[in-house]
Amino acid sequence: MTIQEYEEKLLQLIDDGIDTATDDELFAGGYLRGHISLAAADCELENESQLLAMKEKVEQSISDAKSELSPSDECLIKLYWKELQFSAK
Template sequence: MDQSVAFVAEVSDYLDQMIPTATDDELFAAGYLRGHFDLAVGTLQVAAEPFAKPELLAQVNVSLSQAIDQGELSEQDQQLVQSLWQQLQQLPA
């Protein structure tokens, strides 16, 4: 399994495993971040070019920055999403 596929699977598994024990705020952050993550994966897959973890991270960062700049998240929600995103970026794979 190549690194990008393994990382996508790790992120998905991590977010899925949060569901039974997460608070409402954590579930919101996980769902919101999953949307941006899945959009980035889809965008890179549509390009039909192989991509690595750094390209995926960059794509998600751009997507999150645009959303924050457009005022989609309150300050508290920004902190929750950014904190979870930092955790996800540290996952192996």
């Protein structure tokens, strides 16, 4: 799977869950959309094709933005990110 395909799959999973998502899942999904797209764009600019690199960029981006999140929101977002990765396999 390419990074572009993986990005599309992750974003589609977020979109597909909108009707049944909890408020927390809607928040986490909306928050992650930007981080996922930014990581994919960074990989494209760097000619990076490894999914692991994209995943690491998303995780680093979340970590870098930690100061704008409450500890509970950070945990929620990290958990949702793990769930998305599992579902996207």
